[in-house]
Amino acid sequence: MEEFAALIDALVYTRSRNEKLRLIAEYLKATPDPDRGWALAALSDGLDFPAVKSSTIRNLLKDRIDPVLWTLSRDFVGDTAETASLLWPAPDEPPSPPSVSETVELLSEMNRKSVLTELPKLLDRLDSSGRYALLKLATGGMRIGVSSRLAKTAFAQGFDVSVDQVEEYWHGLTPPYPELFAWAAEGADPPDIENLPTFRPFMLAHPLEETVVDLADYAAEWKWDGIRVQLVRAGGETRLFSRSGDDISATFPEFLEILPMNAVLDGELLVRGSHQGGEAGGAASFNALQQRLGRKTVSKKMLAEYPAFIRLYDVLLLEGDDIRTLPWTKRRGRLEALASRLPESHFDISSVVEATDFEHLAEIREGSREDAIEGLMLKRRDSPYIAGRRVGYWYKWKRDPLLVDCVLMYAQRGSGKRSSFFSDYTFGCWDGDPDSGADLLPVGKAYSGFTDEELKKLDRHVRSNTVNRFGPVRETDKSLVFEVAFDSVHESKRHKSGLAMRFPRIHRIRWDKPPHEADRIEALRALIAD
Amino acid sequence: MAAPFSWIKPEPHGIYIPPADCWVDPSRAVDHALVTHGHADHARGGHGETVATPETLAIMELRYRTGAEDDAGEVPHKAVPVEYGETIRLKGGVDAIYIPAGHVLGSAQILLEHAGERVIVTGDYKRREDPTCPPFEVTACDIFITEATFGLPVFEHPPIEEEMQKLLGRLAAHPDRCVLVGAYALGKAQRVIAELRRAGHSQPIYLHGAMEKMCRLYEEHGVDLGELRLVADATKDELRGHIVVCPPSALNDRWSRRLPDPITAMASGWMRVRQRARQRNVELPLVISDHADWNELTRTIREVDAQENWITHGREDALLRWCQLHQRRAKALALVGYEDEDD
Numbered sequence: 102m103e104e105f106a107a108l109i110d111a112l113v114y115t116r117s118r119n120e121k122l123r124l125i126a127e128y129l130k131a132t133p134d135p136d137r138g139w140a141l142a143a144l145s146d147g148l149d150f151p152a153v154k155s156s157t158i159r160n161l162l163k164d165r166i167d168p169v170l171w172t173l174s175r176d177f178v179g180d181t182a183e184t185a186s187l188l189w190p191a192p193d194e195p196p197s198p199p200s201v202s203e204t205v206e207l208l209s210e211m212n213r214k215s216v217l218t219e220l221p222k223l224l225d226r227l228d229s230s231g232r233y234a235l236l237k238l239a240t241g242g243m244r245i246g247v248s249s250r251l252a253k254t255a256f257a258q259g260f261d262v263s264v265d266q267v268e269e270y271w272h273g274l275t276p277p278y279p280e281l282f283a284w285a286a287e288g289a290d291p292p293d294i295e296n297l298p299t300f301r302p303f304m305l306a307h308p309l310e311e312t313v314v315d316l317a318d319y320a321a322e323w324k325w326d327g328i329r330v331q332l333v334r335a336g337g338e339t340r341l342f343s344r345s346g347d348d349i350s351a352t353f354p355e356f357l358e359i360l361p362m363n364a365v366l367d368g369e370l371l372v373r374g375s376h377q378g379g380e381a382g383g384a385a386s387f388n389a390l391q392q393r394l395g396r397k398t399v400s401k402k403m404l405a406e407y408p409a410f411i412r413l414y415d416v417l418l419l420e421g422d423d424i425r426t427l428p429w430t431k432r433r434g435r436l437e438a439l440a441s442r443l444p445e446s447h448f449d450i451s452s453v454v455e456a457t458d459f460e461h462l463a464e465i466r467e468g469s470r471e472d473a474i475e476g477l478m479l480k481r482r483d484s485p486y487i488a489g490r491r492v493g494y495w496y497k498w499k500r501d502p503l504l505v506d507c508v509l510m511y512a513q514r515g516s517g518k519r520s521s522f523f524s525d526y527t528f529g530c531w532d533g534d535p536d537s538g539a540d541l542l543p544v545g546k547a548y549s550g551f552t553d554e555e556l557k558k559l560d561r562h563v564r565s566n567t568v569n570r571f572g573p574v575r576e577t578d579k580s581l582v583f584e585v586a587f588d589s590v591h592e593s594k595r596h597k598s599g600l601a602m603r604f605p606r607i608h609r610i611r612w613d614k615p616p617h618e619a620d621r622i623e624a625l626r627a628l629i630a631d
Numbered sequence: 632m633a634a635p636f637s638w639i640k641p642e643p644h645g646i647y648i649p650p651a652d653c654w655v656d657p658s659r660a661v662d663h664a665l666v667t668h669g670h671a672d673h674a675r676g677g678h679g680e681t682v683a684t685p686e687t688l689a690i691m692e693l694r695y696r697t698g699a700e701d702d703a704g705e706v707p708h709k710a711v712p713v714e715y716g717e718t719i720r721l722k723g724g725v726d727a728i729y730i731p732a733g734h735v736l737g738s739a740q741i742l743l744e745h746a747g748e749r750v751i752v753t754g755d756y757k758r759r760e761d762p763t764c765p766p767f768e769v770t771a772c773d774i775f776i777t778e779a780t781f782g783l784p785v786f787e788h789p790p791i792e793e794e795m796q797k798l799l800g801r802l803a804a805h806p807d808r809c810v811l812v813g814a815y816a817l818g819k820a821q822r823v824i825a826e827l828r829r830a831g832h833s834q835p836i837y838l839h840g841a842m843e844k845m846c847r848l849y850e851e852h853g854v855d856l857g858e859l860r861l862v863a864d865a866t867k868d869e870l871r872g873h874i875v876v877c878p879p880s881a882l883n884d885r886w887s888r889r890l891p892d893p894i895t896a897m898a899s900g901w902m903r904v905r906q907r908a909r910q911r912n913v914e915l916p917l918v919i920s921d922h923a924d925w926n927e928l929t930r931t932i933r934e935v936d937a938q939e940n941w942i943t944h945g946r947e948d949a950l951l952r953w954c955q956l957h958q959r960r961a962k963a964l965a966l967v968g969y970e971d972e973d974d
Binding site for chain 1: 783784785903904905906907908909910912914915916946948949952953956
């Protein structure tokens with residue numbers, strides 16, 4: 102565990118991507134199996150110990166230190182694992198650190214009751230850095246500036262194999278990935294995943310910014326507002342995966358017995374309706390889909406009220422053929438041919454948007470707001486299907502955001518890189534005429550859209566304009582206006598204002614604008630798209 | 632007779648002593664100021680008269696021309712030196728005694744006595760040994776006005792020797808690079824240099840131009856800093872394998888581009904928190920502080936054992952809570968203008 106803890110600390114303090122890759126690769130090469138496999142799983146978010154939650158750690162600490170001091174410390178540090186690692190009382194005995202494998206074994210044996218006695222024993226065997234690494238590993242989501250992709254890239258670089266191949270095998274394997282290390286480090290045969298219903302990494306798109314593309318080279322499709330999914334059938338089993346590769350089959354059981362052939366299909370999961378693109382569009386709003394998301398079991402009523410279907414974008418594997426290297430036009434042809442063999446109740450194809458030239462396409466995109474569509478996708482006709490986000494192949498061309506001027510009301514400290522900065526903002530619109538004493542009603546929250554420099558200024562603004570404190574939340578004097586950008590706004594019973602914004606972010610900070618000139622709630626309500 | 636301690640008033644801009652018409656560490660210009668130490672958030676220019684230790688006055692002269700003659704040969708901002716342990720009588724029957732605070736060169740706690748009542752204003756202080764200034768002296772009083780910069784139980788400064796070994800170890804591992812240490816220009820920089828010397832590092836140490844005068848001032852006051860050179864006088868190659876000291880603000884500045892692939896270090900108590908180090912893009916955090924850590928703050932409150940503790944600038948809430956838990960009377964003062972970000 103000492104080497105792993107040292108790696109975690111080094112990664113925390115390293116900014117250079119190359120240096121991070123080097124550090125991880127060196128560790129993976131120098132560490133024996135299965136420790137390195139577990140470490141790789143930890144770095145790529147592949148570990149989950151249901152018994153150990155942030156709240157578990159909080160409760161353990163509150164038994165050992167005054168709860169008020171704990172809360173103040175946690176609030177300042179901005180990270181539960183780190184706060185706990187710093188505050189854990191030094192044990193009487195010198196540390197006798199467990200190996201990574203032993204740690205994983207002990208953690209996976211814990212249940213919600215035993216964790217209260219067993220986790221402290223483990224913490225007592227480690228120094229402060231070791232405790233930090235342990236708690237990060239145990240609660241998942243390391244937040245140390247290492248993405249799952251970076252960890253896999255380091256693995257690939259360390260053992261001189263292709264990262265695309267690592268991605269390909271990844272989802273068919275489980276920690277500590279013995280087959281993966283045997284293949285990459287010892288030259289054994291690659292893992293066999295052909296007959297497994299495993300997730301294949303998605304091809305993703307870049308935002309189209311200043312670029313103009315030639316429609317002779319690119320095809321356009323609508324960008325549907327659902328969730329991107331992959332439906333896989335292999336080895337007699339069908340599974341549905343979300344964009345991040347999470348298995349969501351149980352939430353959408355209607356797709357599990359319906360695919361008549363082995364295939365890997367890429368598409369948008371939507372609910373039947375007429376919100377997006379009208380009757381012809383055939384899809385309900387994202388809000389409707391949201392009723393179905395995140396459920397462990399699905400009632401018949403749900404299935405009937407919110408019937409889901411997949412609007413197909415692409416096909417990756419079909420009846421034993423890997424067709425990802427074929428150009429998009431060829432794959433599109435296979436997809437169209439395939440469509441007739443799929444039940445219409447559950448599938449259709451994302452149609453190609455025809456336009457005479459780019460300008461014409463731009464006009465069509467302008468109209469997409471009335472059709473309640475997010476925007477367009479542009480796909481190069483000769484593009485193979487490549488995992489990840491490659492420049493030049495696929496673009497997303499969202500319609501311009503909506504804008505509204507809001508007043509900053511509350512601010513909360515962020516976590517991770519922004520710990521101790523007031524970086525999460527709740528803002529409101531006027532519920533009437535502010536000059537006749539109307540109040541502000543909170544309408545949304547945003548955490549992004551500003552630079553680091555602006556964050557510092559905003560933090561200073563919050564600190565020097567605080568009128569009230571509620572734990573980690575500061576109420577400000579409501580003197581600052583944000584121009585907030587968002588994709589759409591919907592009715593919502595969850596919020597006091599009755600409105601919920603989709604993807605709100607700070608577009609501009611209007612240091613110059615007096616707060617009474619911010620927008621009224623009616624202005625926002627007029628933009629409702631439901 | 633006046634109510635107890637009515638002669639001492641915490642105001643937003645400093646501690647005011649009405650009978651003496653005098654302020655302690657005021658954050659704006661006043662006629663009569665008692666100053667604990669030379670850091671800019673405690674010592675400001677423009678006071679009519681400043682009472683401080685000779686070292687603090689030397690620092691203030693360098694920064695604000697306190698005590699210096701103007702073109703007409705007048706001294707517009709008078710300096711009144713007072714040695715450690717010496718009693719100075721102020722107006723209205725108030726006595727002031729300056730006691731070492733162990734924070735930086737010249738730093739003092741100020742013991743104020745009036746009508747048999749004793750109040751100590753600590754300014755900033757630490758309890759660790761420091762080769763650049765005399766150590767903090769525990770002194771009995773009725774009201775103890777303490778700082779709380781690192782007033783959270785997560786703050787525990789490790790022994791400075793460990794941090795020096797971290798720094799020298801990294802330097803030795805990268806002979807073709809340099810280690811750039813961000814350190815507060817007054818106090819921290821000189822302490823780090825003096826501790827490096829103590830750890831046996833005899834190589835020249837390179838300075839950012841903004842550090843030079845203060846280092847010379849320390850040397851004039853008997854602090855041996857070894858061989859110091861300016862980065863401006865050195866070539867990139869000469870800096871390889873050496874330590875460079877700069878103010879924290881220069882760490883990520885264009886200035887640092889002239890250095891040979893620097894390893895960015897920062898000497899600060901905040902470096903105890905990983906995310907704080909990350910926010911400043913620090914690769915080598917050195918947990919070195921000139922303030923008391925949590926254990927030292929609580930130990931000092933216990934040792935001084937005052938009837939009442941007033942807590943200022945820093946994380947007052949937590950120290951206040953500790954006082955409550957340990958049945959010690961305490962309150963938080965809301966003084967403005969104290970910056971602690973660079974320690």
